[in-house]
Amino acid sequence: MSTLVAKQNVVVELLRISPLVDDLAERFSAAGHALYLVGGSVRDAVLGQPGGDLDFTTDARPARVLELLDGWAEAVWDTGIAFGTVGAVRHGVQVEITTFRADSYDRVSRNPEVRFGDSLTDDLKRRDFTANAMAIDMSTKKLVDPFDGMAAVRERILDTPSTPEESFADDPLRMLRAARFVAQLGFRPAPRVVRAMTEMAGELARITPERVQAELTKLITGSRPRLGIELLVRTGLAEQVLPEVPGMSLAIDEHHQHKDVYEHSLTVLDQAIDLEKRDDPDAAPDLVLRLAALLHDIGKPATRRFEDGGGVSFHHHEVVGAKMARKRLRALRYSKDVIEDVAQLVFLHLRFHGYGKGEWTDSAVRRYVTDAGHLLSRLHKLVRADCTTRNKRKAAALRRSYDDLEERIARIQAEEDLARVRPDLDGNEIMRLLGIQPGPMVGKAWQYLKELRLERGPIPHDEAVAELLNWAREQGVTPPE
Template sequence: MQPVQQSLDFLAELAAGGPVRLLAEAFAAAGHELALVGGPVRDAFLGRAITDLDFTTDATPDEILAIVTPISQAQWDVGRAFGTIAARIDGETVEITTYRSDSYDHTTRKPAVEFGDTLEGDLLRRDFTVNAMALRVPELKLVDPSGGMDDLIAGVLRTPGTPEVSFGDDPLRMLRAIRFTAQLGFTVAVDAAVAISEMRESISIISVERINDELSKLLKTDAPRRGVELLVESGLAELIIPEIPALQLESDEHHHHKDVYQHSLTVLEQAIDLERSRDTSPSPDLVLRLAALLHDIGKPATKRNEPGGQVSFHHHDVVGAKLARKRLRALRFDNDTIAAVSRLIELHLRFFGYTDGAWTDSAVRRYVRDAGDQLERLHILTRADVTTRNRRKADQLAFAYDDLEDRIATLAAQEEIDSVRPDLDGEQIMRILGIAPGREVGQARAFLLELRLDEGPLPPEEATERLLAWWAARS
């Protein structure tokens, strides 16, 4: 956290120009209050970049719209039912919300919205004290009715009122608390942590879409591990994504295996480090992080105690991919994300056969073909999956994967491996074999593709000769 006076100076500078000044002047001229609120104020004191400009006011949504329209380039009222109007002002998007108080009736999935009449009342209904501070503009007065500054200095997440009332008003706040531990590096106050555990069942009234949003935000933080751990410790994970706590496999005195749960968290951390260092994937990469966290969720269902004290998890990659598809569908992730994550989980063990013996060029081509557009993520996930403390073994695996990537690059340069296709297209196949469109054309293409993967590109004459030989043998 940076010095308070420095933060106040920064907020004053922010309020002196751009959209903040224009809004402050417009609302004052209309006889209404306006305050910068929540995240922007908190982040200013933490020295974090301010990415959103959120305001609150005593004006109604209709009055807000009337005030901002003359000074904005665009307006959106999709949040009108919740008292929020968004606008594009001086090149930045802002949101202005009427003082309000929302709560759930403990049976429905949507909050009931009631508008308030004071800034202090609006702040006291917010989720945590560090988010319940506001800067009145244009007068630049800091309003902190619940001691948010003290909690900000202490790095503590505390609710403005009792946590039972706060989480009862909106159970999603339990997930927000967990996300903020990862995002801000804060700890949850003891009474709030106890309330989360005791009230976790109430998360069932929250829509899946809102839960998805919070879970995604958690995984996209710089260091999500502690948040995931709190998700499990509180019991919320059992209700939202039970495959994660299920990774805490039991072992007996005769059969030993590494801690799959802790291993998965380490893989997540290592994948994030590689994601940043390789700088070839979008960051934060939600698909990669989901795959890293879920890559071993097939192990509980496939665990077998073998003779000699060994433990096996045969086919946990295939089982895990199916479980991931099912869970991510239930959490309403989009189809592209589901397909990518499940594919990565299905393929995450493929490389480990590379160290058992030299792969042929054909095997390398198949690895690339099967990975498709997930190849770079598969590179990262496979490297991150090495968590052994045996330095020699870790180095051997790293050197082997370096070799595999070098071979992929070489083959790509030679053969444009990223777009491997049969050496003859459908029209050529039909002309050579004298057949009409149909299943046989597809079978011929499949044969030529396998030939291409096995032997690399062939001259048209040789490809034709091999196709005719295949056709004759087939007939």
Template sequence: MSDVELPPLNLVEVQRSVAAELDRIAPVIDELGALFEAAGHELVLVGGPVRDAMLGRRHNDLDFATSARPDATERLLKKWAGATWDMGRAFGTIGCRKGDWVVEVTTYRSETYDPTSRKPDVDFGDSLTGDLGRRDFTVNAMAVRVPGREVEDPYGGVVDLAHRVLRTPGRPEDSFSDDPLRMMRAARFAAQLGFGVDPSVVAAMTAMADRILIISAERVRDELVKLVCAPYPRLGLALLVETGLAAHVLPELPALALERDEHHRHKDVYEHTLTVLEQAIDLEDRLGGEPDFISRFAALMHDVGKPRTRRFVDDGTVTFHHHDVVGAKMTRKRMKALRFSNDQIEAVGHLVELHLRFHGYGTGEWTDSAVRRYVRDAGDQLERLHVLTRADCTTRNQRKADRLRRSYDDLEARIARLSEEEELASMRPDLDGNQIMGILGIGPGREIGQAYQFLLELRMDRGPLEPEVAEAELRAWWAARSVE
């Protein structure tokens, strides 16, 4: 996965893919095209659906551009669709749904930008070429006229698509000055499509990287999530680091490229991290098979604490003590800055904090108590922790890799056995709060929580206990506590 070398596309195959996709979506493009044509307006299929049709990918969400103004578009769509909406009216967009099809139609636009903002002043235009010229990349600046199905490609998008390269319709400096988020989109499309990026685009991204700072954290976050969940995230992440964008949006990543000491006493943490990410992706069938952002981002962030904790020891070794705890704190701080939800922050931070836990148990002779604690501490992130721990083995020593794999196989088998016997996922003390209060003769308060925690620790150490045994242990603990 790391060495993405996709061959150029065959133009004949591209034409066949487009024809097949246009036939599939004919119920939409033929009917809508005829409807707009009869009203004296142009209608063209644009953007991602055209690009993906050439790549053989299917969409039921279709984007169109039109010479019609929004009011006229809305009247026409109401004749065709079951439901319409106009949340994007200020930008010229009217949406609708008909059966399984979701359609958005946007009036041709000609936008101007304030250099201090990415929000455009929207002016409606009458030229398809002008509308396409304002788009981010040539592969997204192609259109198909409907109902006639003529391909419009004024900026060479078909050739760029065939060569799998991202270029801007005009000067990249102008494009990124207008909308700096397009720099993040370049990295995202590289990751999604497996495309290379034209050197002029890379140069402009590098020179203008700090322009990304005017973009809201939420918009940057959304692009980052799409990049990380793409088929080739290494391509996008490497581009962010190479151009300096990562220094602004995810500075923990380039910081992993630690300077090698002269004796090469530690491996390249940056390359290790990207490999762990790819290996976590290869294990996603354990999580349902779909791209899992939490698992992937935990893999990306799992070692971010290493730069701050690196120490060289007199015996020639290098240590990163407590980089798991430090890294979890850094991860939570970065995700909070990017406006991730509290649940996402906690899930990723928890995984980073636990990613070394397996290695803390030596050579694999796990006691039942240790297994229970591992499951309890992982909580609802146990399956993702399995993935992260397995992915975190990048050693080239095959014997060591096999040994670690067997040890983790054994641990998972132990977890499965104990789970079946003891219901580990819902592990609780053998006595509940009401029973504790009844036995100790006290009401609700801090002592009940302490007693509950004592019994939970006892449960993890010794497994399920009979009620009378648990009661005796509780009374003994209470008596000893009273003496203290």
């Protein structure tokens, strides 16, 4: 990106937001205060990627900011006022205005001792990266760039206004944020940033799991998460966040087609994202699919066995991997739904390899669909992404087999409505036919009929009744006459 293009992008962004904030800037100026557009808002403007929300900074103290917003904003909130931030909304656009900061950190936690400042340069210096340390004076529309952030954005370089050691000691989460910007924006970290991240990786232990998870989620859902993950592994930060990922570099995969399982998993992640975009270019990034792609083989190191003849096996690594994924994601405070969905995908990702050239019975196909449930479309993508062999003939054969399986699924779904597989008799009818009250036996009977349904497909009502009565007698239950 040339300097001219970058400046043109800023002008275009200013023209877009001027009608919204010009009168606000005039309010601040008339009261003797400055108002600057800062941070990611300016960075994104330089990149030509304007966002919806706007961040400002000012020399006005928070109480004065509240006064100046009165009559301009449609709504105001002060939940961040202790940190100098006041939020507001006008015409559907959210703004946050923060008083200049001159904080100091105890470097034990990541909580600053909040102090308000009087210098824009000092405020910008305390920010995480030079790309985020630019400001635009809303009165003059001039760029303020004391740390050469424009060049950093233009060259896609990630560096810090102060030394990286000072910046990361103040807030270790910035190291994880560096990897996130690499994944989201395609920036390259400066060598001194990489050195500091490597030397200070252990400092990330000061950060709460919830904050780590938030940054990791943004990284995984970035446009190129592989780059961010590789940086985490290279610097040792992954050992603090997802130690199972660098751990996969110990295991050579059974096909010897990749340097190690770690590289294979990154390739699967890339291919899963390609499939995600192919199906819907405008869809939001799929966190569950991406986590499953990255973690699908984390059980391999624990299950690696060297076989006679020089082979390597990883029997039941999907079972072990599902447990490991569940444990790690729980430690990172992911939601229960995300944890269970990712673990189930890891557990199921090998199931297809028993399909061969179509040897599965319709019963096996029904079970595959039923076990996948709402994850079926994601499982399709994960299984296809997991094919990373360089053997074109083998890859084509696997694609044809999975095409065949999907066609069979579609056919059986059309015939039997697999999305709602239920026993042919419901609980009330089971109790009536067997003459029993609600209890464990009803559940067992229901499960038996569901297994029968999966095995044989829909069966006539009279036949289902006969099967239930025969099963009940075998269980020692005498149905009423």
